[in-house]
Amino acid sequence: MVQQVMVQQVGAVISEDGAGRAKGRSSLMRSPQFSSFVILIVLLVVFAVADGNFLSPLNISNMMAFLPELGIIALGMTLLLTAGEFDLSVGAVFALAPVVVMLLVQNAGIDIGVALFAGLLLCIAIGAINGVIVTKIGISSFLVTLSMLLIVRGAALYITQGFPLKSWDQPGFFVTLLAGSFNIGAFRFYTSLWWFIGLSLLAVYVLHYAKLGNWISAIGSNRNAAVARGVPADAVKIWLFVLTSVLAGLAGMISAFRISAASPVAGTGYELEVIAMVVVGGTALTGGRGTILGTIVGALMLRAIRNGIVLVGVPGLAYNIFVGVIILAMLILHALLQKNAARS
């Protein structure tokens, strides 16, 4: 009965649609990812004007080599933050996964494919433990993943006795798959860029167009409301913790293959850098509002800042002052835009 009425009224609704869409467009201009995008462009122009080498093929190639490694983790972190949780153990997992894989290959003589699979299982296990403790025991993700950061980093240091593993110089299928490189004109790109692009598209789809994305946003926005509608909130969160861990491990492998070495201290501080990318892009730290496009912009922005301030000649020890100031400025801007949008 209700359905019939709905069908009859669809015709009448179409006239309103135009107005609805126009509204949608103006809200896009005010959306956080849009303002982040504008600021990214401004930053790129400033750096390009300040130093002619900023847009040189070599420098762009350099930036693009680093970008996917943090960017891939940021994609998982965006989904997790949107669901209202975060993960501080990603930097440690970034180190532990390749360390374990290379130990298995070099010391135990295990086939690289099998070793990679073992690394994958390890990441799944770490994510699942994070997720289960957070959701089933009800401890905040800050405390759980902070402890996990210490455990995982400690494990990486202990099993390597603190030394980087001897270099990995056997090219092969997996190395090409994760860290192969190719040239387009004067630019040199790594296959990791394809991974980043592919995973980004997938994440955009999942968060903004799939049923799962609706659930993720609802859980972060009002968990009880989502549960009352039959959304399996705990399961979704656990899988997002697993995903984030796996992506951190993948990024770690990509990095280790690219520089042909696995270090137990790799990725130190990445957790905060990744969270910065995500929130600078406009995803709310409190959950409910996430944007993958914003995260991509945020990842590009932090990469460009780190690269640009070196070229512009900021003294090395002062980098973080600039990075911090720019992040803070971005967040203030988002907060002001949010206030304005709420008022209008």
Next chain:
Amino acid sequence: MMQEVLRLENLQKSFGSVRALKNASLTLKEGEVVALLGDNGAGKSTLIKAISGVFPIDRGDIYVRGKKVSIRSTREAMDLGIETIHQDTSLAPDLSIARNLFLGREPVNLKWLGVFAPLDLAKLRDAASALLKRVGISKKLDANALVSTLSGGERQSIAISRAMQFAAKVIILDEPTNNLGVEETHGVLRFVKEMRAAGHSVLLITHNIHHVFEVADRIIIMRRGEIVAEQTVADTDLLTVESLITGADLSALMKRA
């Protein structure tokens, strides 16, 4: 003719040392509006949360259409045809009206993709707009607007439209007219009558006894976790009901005065 839809037998629920529900039993028939009354903390919300699968009961049995069921999750309650509008509002503020209306039951294309299936955005928007119009308990709202931009009453209206849409067997409303203006309140009461006319059963929790006499067939009164009285609306009056809720004999007081 009036078939039993829902029967609760000796439901019990404690939160630590608080016995929120002690031996609550009730029956709900087809096409019947039952009002559940009681003072603050009497256990009304606890009772309906148990039926709608928010938390498990400690003891007791639930029968749906004569068949014994165990409701372990909100999804199971929904699948049994029980739709609930909770008192502590049940919308996600960061989602649009349309997405909230279909939360948990999103229309999708390519269903075999499971949770990865793409939302049917056109259908979502159109069905949402049509529903909002049909409910008419609120001024025109854009289905794409975020719920965080709505007033409390508008949010309540959205939650009610959502329960309507899936045409559940049993509709539970926990203080649905809280925060509502005059027009919206009448919209809700009209909705309750409409649902009864269409053969649905409604369990209505409210503190407004006038509303009860306007729409309900039967009244169940709770006090401190127990069901203390049950009356048909035709055979009782406002004063009797009020005294049953508070436990004081008001009608005797009135006579004396």
